[in-house]
Amino acid sequence: MAILLIRVSLVSLCLFVGGLFNERQQKIRYADSWNIALKSDIVLILFSVAVCTAAVVAGPDAATEFSHHSSFAFLVDSNITDQWLLVPIAALNIFEVGYWFFMAKLVAVQTGDGYWSSFKFVLSTYGVGYLFYIVFLMFLLLYLTN
Template structure:
Protein backbone atom coordinates (compact mmCIF):
# COMPACT_ATOMS: atom_id res chain seq x y z
CA UNK A 1 0.00 0.00 0.00
CA UNK A 2 1.45 3.32 -1.07
CA UNK A 3 1.49 6.11 1.51
CA UNK A 4 0.88 9.57 0.15
CA UNK A 5 2.31 12.25 2.44
CA UNK A 6 3.94 15.50 1.45
CA UNK A 7 7.69 15.87 1.91
CA UNK A 8 7.43 18.32 4.82
CA UNK A 9 5.19 15.95 6.77
CA UNK A 10 7.47 12.98 6.09
CA UNK A 11 10.57 14.88 7.15
CA UNK A 12 8.84 16.18 10.29
CA UNK A 13 7.82 12.61 11.18
CA UNK A 14 11.42 11.48 10.72
CA UNK A 15 12.72 14.30 12.93
CA UNK A 16 10.19 13.46 15.65
CA UNK A 17 11.21 9.79 15.41
CA UNK A 18 14.92 10.66 15.71
CA UNK A 19 14.40 12.97 18.68
CA UNK A 20 12.11 10.46 20.39
CA UNK A 21 14.64 7.65 19.91
CA UNK A 22 17.45 9.76 21.38
CA UNK A 23 15.29 10.73 24.35
CA UNK A 24 14.13 7.17 25.06
CA UNK A 25 17.69 5.83 24.78
CA UNK A 26 19.00 8.40 27.25
CA UNK A 27 16.02 8.03 29.58
CA UNK A 28 15.86 4.23 29.73
CA UNK A 29 19.42 3.08 29.03
CA UNK A 30 21.93 5.76 30.06
CA UNK A 31 22.45 6.53 33.74
CA UNK A 32 25.17 7.75 36.05
CA UNK A 33 25.55 4.25 37.47
CA UNK A 34 26.15 2.95 33.94
CA UNK A 35 29.04 5.39 33.49
CA UNK A 36 30.63 4.42 36.79
CA UNK A 37 30.19 0.69 36.11
CA UNK A 38 31.51 0.89 32.54
CA UNK A 39 34.41 3.29 33.05
CA UNK A 40 35.63 2.52 36.57
CA UNK A 41 38.51 0.39 35.26
CA UNK A 42 39.75 3.22 33.01
CA UNK A 43 39.12 6.43 34.94
CA UNK A 44 39.03 7.67 38.50
CA UNK A 45 35.80 8.62 40.27
CA UNK A 46 36.44 12.33 39.71
CA UNK A 47 37.20 11.79 36.02
CA UNK A 48 33.97 9.86 35.50
CA UNK A 49 32.04 12.53 37.39
CA UNK A 50 33.60 15.10 35.04
CA UNK A 51 32.49 13.05 32.02
CA UNK A 52 28.94 12.90 33.37
CA UNK A 53 28.92 16.65 34.00
CA UNK A 54 30.14 17.25 30.45
CA UNK A 55 27.36 15.01 29.12
CA UNK A 56 24.81 17.06 31.03
CA UNK A 57 26.24 20.29 29.70
CA UNK A 58 26.08 19.16 26.08
CA UNK A 59 22.96 16.99 26.32
CA UNK A 60 21.16 19.14 23.73
CA UNK A 61 23.81 18.56 21.02
CA UNK A 62 22.52 15.18 19.71
CA UNK A 63 19.03 16.65 19.33
CA UNK A 64 20.47 19.21 16.92
CA UNK A 65 23.16 17.15 15.22
CA UNK A 66 21.21 13.96 14.50
CA UNK A 67 18.43 15.66 12.46
CA UNK A 68 21.16 17.39 10.44
CA UNK A 69 22.96 14.09 9.88
CA UNK A 70 19.63 12.55 8.86
CA UNK A 71 19.04 15.30 6.29
CA UNK A 72 22.53 14.84 4.84
CA UNK A 73 21.92 11.08 4.56
CA UNK A 74 18.55 11.57 2.88
CA UNK A 75 20.04 13.98 0.34
CA UNK A 76 23.04 11.72 -0.28
CA UNK A 77 20.92 8.62 -0.93
CA UNK A 78 18.45 10.60 -3.04
CA UNK A 79 21.20 12.05 -5.22
CA UNK A 80 22.78 8.61 -5.71
CA UNK A 81 19.46 7.04 -6.70
CA UNK A 82 18.44 9.98 -8.89
CA UNK A 83 21.72 9.75 -10.80
CA UNK A 84 21.24 6.01 -11.11
CA UNK A 85 17.76 6.51 -12.56
CA UNK A 86 19.14 9.17 -14.91
CA UNK A 87 21.90 6.95 -16.28
CA UNK A 88 19.59 3.97 -16.72
CA UNK A 89 16.42 5.73 -17.90
CA UNK A 90 17.57 9.17 -19.06
CA UNK A 91 15.25 10.97 -16.64
CA UNK A 92 15.86 12.91 -13.44
CA UNK A 93 13.09 12.75 -10.82
CA UNK A 94 14.72 13.93 -7.60
CA UNK A 95 11.51 14.96 -5.80
CA UNK A 96 9.81 11.58 -6.08
CA UNK A 97 13.05 9.77 -5.25
CA UNK A 98 13.53 12.00 -2.19
CA UNK A 99 10.01 11.16 -0.97
CA UNK A 100 10.74 7.47 -1.50
CA UNK A 101 13.99 7.69 0.48
CA UNK A 102 12.22 9.41 3.39
CA UNK A 103 9.57 6.67 3.50
CA UNK A 104 12.21 3.93 3.36
CA UNK A 105 14.19 5.54 6.20
CA UNK A 106 11.53 4.59 8.74
CA UNK A 107 12.75 0.97 8.54
CA UNK A 108 15.83 1.97 10.57
CA UNK A 109 13.79 3.01 13.58
CA UNK A 110 12.81 -0.62 14.14
CA UNK A 111 16.33 -1.69 15.26
CA UNK A 112 16.50 1.43 17.46
CA UNK A 113 13.30 0.40 19.25
CA UNK A 114 14.51 -3.21 19.51
CA UNK A 115 17.76 -1.94 21.05
CA UNK A 116 15.92 0.05 23.72
CA UNK A 117 13.60 -2.86 24.55
CA UNK A 118 16.47 -5.37 24.57
CA UNK A 119 18.59 -3.54 27.14
CA UNK A 120 15.64 -2.35 29.20
CA UNK A 121 13.90 -5.71 29.55
CA UNK A 122 16.23 -8.54 28.43
CA UNK A 123 19.92 -7.77 28.93
CA UNK A 124 19.61 -5.48 31.91
CA UNK A 125 23.22 -5.98 33.04
CA UNK A 126 24.96 -4.07 30.25
CA UNK A 127 27.79 -1.61 29.72
CA UNK A 128 28.30 1.41 27.47
CA UNK A 129 30.28 -0.83 25.10
CA UNK A 130 27.36 -3.27 24.90
CA UNK A 131 25.08 -0.44 23.77
CA UNK A 132 27.67 0.79 21.31
CA UNK A 133 28.26 -2.62 19.72
CA UNK A 134 24.66 -3.83 19.66
CA UNK A 135 22.76 -3.81 16.37
CA UNK A 136 19.94 -6.37 16.05
CA UNK A 137 20.09 -8.94 13.26
CA UNK A 138 23.50 -7.75 12.06
CA UNK A 139 26.71 -9.57 11.19
CA UNK A 140 28.51 -8.16 14.23
CA UNK A 141 26.75 -10.68 16.47
CA UNK A 142 28.53 -13.52 14.70
CA UNK A 143 31.72 -12.35 16.42
CA UNK A 144 32.79 -11.16 19.83
CA UNK A 145 32.78 -7.37 19.34
CA UNK A 146 35.35 -6.87 22.10
CA UNK A 147 37.90 -8.87 20.11
CA UNK A 148 37.27 -7.05 16.84
CA UNK A 149 39.36 -4.19 15.51
CA UNK A 150 37.54 -0.85 15.76
CA UNK A 151 37.53 -0.40 11.99
CA UNK A 152 35.49 -3.60 11.58
CA UNK A 153 32.67 -2.61 13.94
CA UNK A 154 30.77 -0.26 11.63
CA UNK A 155 30.79 -2.37 8.43
CA UNK A 156 29.62 -5.43 10.39
CA UNK A 157 26.80 -3.37 11.91
CA UNK A 158 25.78 -2.09 8.47
CA UNK A 159 25.52 -5.67 7.22
CA UNK A 160 22.09 -6.35 8.71
CA UNK A 161 18.57 -7.48 7.79
CA UNK A 162 17.15 -3.95 8.00
CA UNK A 163 19.67 -2.65 5.46
CA UNK A 164 18.60 -5.42 3.09
CA UNK A 165 14.93 -4.52 3.62
CA UNK A 166 15.85 -0.89 2.96
CA UNK A 167 17.35 -1.84 -0.41
CA UNK A 168 14.23 -3.83 -1.31
CA UNK A 169 11.94 -0.93 -0.38
CA UNK A 170 14.06 1.44 -2.48
CA UNK A 171 14.02 -0.98 -5.42
CA UNK A 172 10.25 -1.38 -5.17
CA UNK A 173 9.82 2.41 -5.08
CA UNK A 174 12.14 2.98 -8.04
CA UNK A 175 10.18 0.34 -9.97
CA UNK A 176 7.00 2.39 -9.50
CA UNK A 177 8.66 5.71 -10.30
CA UNK A 178 10.20 4.65 -13.62
CA UNK A 179 7.78 1.81 -14.46
CA UNK A 180 10.25 -1.05 -14.83
CA UNK A 181 10.59 -4.58 -13.50
CA UNK A 182 11.85 -5.17 -9.96
CA UNK A 183 15.12 -6.83 -10.97
CA UNK A 184 16.09 -3.80 -13.06
CA UNK A 185 15.18 -1.33 -10.31
CA UNK A 186 17.17 -3.42 -7.82
CA UNK A 187 20.12 -3.16 -10.20
CA UNK A 188 19.77 0.64 -10.13
CA UNK A 189 19.79 0.61 -6.32
CA UNK A 190 22.81 -1.69 -6.20
CA UNK A 191 24.90 0.33 -8.63
CA UNK A 192 23.95 3.80 -7.37
CA UNK A 193 23.15 3.73 -3.65
CA UNK A 194 25.24 0.58 -3.23
CA UNK A 195 28.32 2.30 -4.62
CA UNK A 196 27.74 5.33 -2.41
CA UNK A 197 27.30 3.12 0.66
CA UNK A 198 30.53 1.24 -0.04
CA UNK A 199 32.37 4.56 -0.42
CA UNK A 200 30.93 5.77 2.88
CA UNK A 201 31.85 2.55 4.71
CA UNK A 202 35.40 2.66 3.36
CA UNK A 203 35.68 6.31 4.51
CA UNK A 204 34.51 5.41 8.02
CA UNK A 205 36.94 2.47 8.14
CA UNK A 206 39.79 4.71 6.99
CA UNK A 207 39.01 7.29 9.69
CA UNK A 208 38.77 4.52 12.31
CA UNK A 209 42.19 3.17 11.31
CA UNK A 210 43.77 6.63 11.06
CA UNK A 211 42.53 8.07 14.34
CA UNK A 212 41.90 4.86 16.27
CA UNK A 213 45.60 4.19 16.68
CA UNK A 214 46.59 7.65 17.85
Protein backbone atom coordinates (compact mmCIF):
# COMPACT_ATOMS: atom_id res chain seq x y z
CA MET A 1 0.00 0.00 0.00
CA ALA A 2 2.83 2.40 0.85
CA ILE A 3 4.55 1.70 -2.47
CA LEU A 4 1.33 2.50 -4.32
CA LEU A 5 0.99 5.81 -2.46
CA ILE A 6 4.61 6.72 -3.19
CA ARG A 7 4.20 5.82 -6.86
CA VAL A 8 0.97 7.82 -7.23
CA SER A 9 2.55 10.77 -5.42
CA LEU A 10 5.61 10.80 -7.68
CA VAL A 11 3.58 10.43 -10.88
CA SER A 12 1.21 13.19 -9.83
CA LEU A 13 4.19 15.38 -8.94
CA CYS A 14 5.62 14.81 -12.44
CA LEU A 15 2.30 15.76 -14.03
CA PHE A 16 1.82 18.80 -11.80
CA VAL A 17 5.34 20.18 -12.32
CA GLY A 18 5.04 19.55 -16.05
CA GLY A 19 1.73 21.41 -16.03
CA LEU A 20 3.41 24.41 -14.45
CA PHE A 21 5.84 24.66 -17.35
CA ASN A 22 3.36 23.85 -20.12
CA GLU A 23 1.07 26.70 -21.09
CA ARG A 24 -1.63 24.45 -22.52
CA GLN A 25 -1.76 22.15 -19.49
CA GLN A 26 -1.72 24.78 -16.73
CA LYS A 27 -5.28 23.85 -15.86
CA ILE A 28 -4.01 20.80 -13.96
CA ARG A 29 -3.95 21.33 -10.21
CA TYR A 30 -2.12 18.90 -7.91
CA ALA A 31 -5.43 17.32 -6.88
CA ASP A 32 -6.25 16.76 -10.56
CA SER A 33 -2.86 15.18 -11.23
CA TRP A 34 -3.29 12.97 -8.13
CA ASN A 35 -6.68 11.86 -9.46
CA ILE A 36 -5.22 11.11 -12.90
CA ALA A 37 -2.30 9.16 -11.45
CA LEU A 38 -4.53 7.19 -9.11
CA LYS A 39 -6.96 6.23 -11.87
CA SER A 40 -4.10 5.39 -14.25
CA ASP A 41 -2.61 2.97 -11.75
CA ILE A 42 -5.49 0.58 -12.45
CA VAL A 43 -3.54 -0.56 -15.53
CA LEU A 44 -0.52 -1.54 -13.44
CA ILE A 45 -2.74 -3.13 -10.81
CA LEU A 46 -4.30 -5.25 -13.57
CA PHE A 47 -0.79 -6.32 -14.58
CA SER A 48 -0.05 -7.36 -11.00
CA VAL A 49 -3.33 -9.26 -10.82
CA ALA A 50 -2.52 -11.03 -14.10
CA VAL A 51 0.93 -12.07 -12.82
CA CYS A 52 -0.52 -13.27 -9.50
CA THR A 53 -3.26 -15.19 -11.30
CA ALA A 54 -0.70 -16.86 -13.53
CA ALA A 55 1.34 -17.78 -10.43
CA VAL A 56 -1.66 -19.29 -8.66
CA VAL A 57 -3.10 -21.11 -11.66
CA ALA A 58 0.01 -22.32 -13.47
CA GLY A 59 2.81 -21.85 -10.96
CA PRO A 60 5.58 -19.33 -10.40
CA ASP A 61 7.40 -20.26 -13.61
CA ALA A 62 4.36 -19.30 -15.67
CA ALA A 63 4.15 -15.95 -13.88
CA THR A 64 7.80 -15.30 -14.66
CA GLU A 65 7.25 -16.25 -18.30
CA PHE A 66 4.17 -14.03 -18.52
CA SER A 67 6.10 -11.11 -17.09
CA HIS A 68 9.04 -11.87 -19.38
CA HIS A 69 6.94 -12.10 -22.55
CA SER A 70 4.93 -8.95 -21.85
CA SER A 71 8.11 -6.85 -22.15
CA PHE A 72 10.92 -6.54 -24.65
CA ALA A 73 13.01 -8.84 -22.45
CA PHE A 74 11.96 -11.83 -24.53
CA LEU A 75 14.04 -10.43 -27.40
CA VAL A 76 17.33 -10.93 -25.56
CA ASP A 77 18.90 -13.92 -23.85
CA SER A 78 19.06 -13.05 -20.16
CA ASN A 79 21.87 -15.57 -19.59
CA ILE A 80 24.35 -13.69 -21.78
CA THR A 81 23.10 -10.12 -21.27
CA ASP A 82 24.37 -8.05 -18.36
CA GLN A 83 21.77 -7.53 -15.64
CA TRP A 84 22.01 -3.74 -15.82
CA LEU A 85 21.05 -3.88 -19.51
CA LEU A 86 17.97 -5.92 -18.73
CA VAL A 87 16.53 -3.11 -16.59
CA PRO A 88 15.64 -0.72 -19.46
CA ILE A 89 14.68 -3.61 -21.74
CA ALA A 90 12.26 -5.09 -19.20
CA ALA A 91 10.95 -1.65 -18.19
CA LEU A 92 9.23 -1.20 -21.52
CA ASN A 93 6.35 -3.61 -21.39
CA ILE A 94 2.89 -3.66 -22.88
CA PHE A 95 1.26 -2.63 -19.61
CA GLU A 96 3.56 0.36 -19.13
CA VAL A 97 2.74 1.60 -22.63
CA GLY A 98 -0.95 1.04 -21.88
CA TYR A 99 -0.44 3.08 -18.71
CA TRP A 100 0.87 5.97 -20.81
CA PHE A 101 -2.06 5.83 -23.24
CA PHE A 102 -4.64 5.59 -20.44
CA MET A 103 -3.03 8.47 -18.55
CA ALA A 104 -3.04 10.55 -21.75
CA LYS A 105 -6.77 9.89 -22.14
CA LEU A 106 -7.41 11.00 -18.56
CA VAL A 107 -5.31 14.16 -19.08
CA ALA A 108 -7.23 14.91 -22.29
CA VAL A 109 -10.55 14.55 -20.46
CA GLN A 110 -9.35 16.71 -17.55
CA THR A 111 -7.94 19.54 -19.65
CA GLY A 112 -10.20 19.39 -22.69
CA ASP A 113 -7.18 19.28 -25.01
CA GLY A 114 -6.70 16.81 -27.83
CA TYR A 115 -5.56 13.28 -27.16
CA TRP A 116 -2.20 13.51 -28.94
CA SER A 117 -1.22 16.77 -27.26
CA SER A 118 -2.07 15.12 -23.94
CA PHE A 119 -0.02 12.08 -24.92
CA LYS A 120 2.94 14.35 -25.67
CA PHE A 121 2.40 16.00 -22.30
CA VAL A 122 2.43 12.61 -20.53
CA LEU A 123 5.60 11.57 -22.33
CA SER A 124 7.33 14.84 -21.54
CA THR A 125 6.39 14.76 -17.85
CA TYR A 126 5.89 11.20 -16.65
CA GLY A 127 8.12 9.78 -19.39
CA VAL A 128 11.07 11.89 -18.25
CA GLY A 129 10.47 10.93 -14.62
CA TYR A 130 10.27 7.26 -15.62
CA LEU A 131 13.50 7.61 -17.58
CA PHE A 132 15.24 9.05 -14.50
CA TYR A 133 13.89 6.16 -12.45
CA ILE A 134 15.25 3.59 -14.95
CA VAL A 135 18.65 5.30 -15.06
CA PHE A 136 18.71 5.33 -11.24
CA LEU A 137 17.95 1.60 -11.15
CA MET A 138 20.70 0.92 -13.69
CA PHE A 139 23.17 2.98 -11.67
CA LEU A 140 22.18 1.21 -8.47
CA LEU A 141 22.53 -2.20 -10.07
CA LEU A 142 25.95 -1.33 -11.50
CA TYR A 143 27.06 0.08 -8.15
CA LEU A 144 25.91 -2.94 -6.16
CA THR A 145 27.35 -5.55 -8.53
CA ASN A 146 30.88 -4.10 -8.58
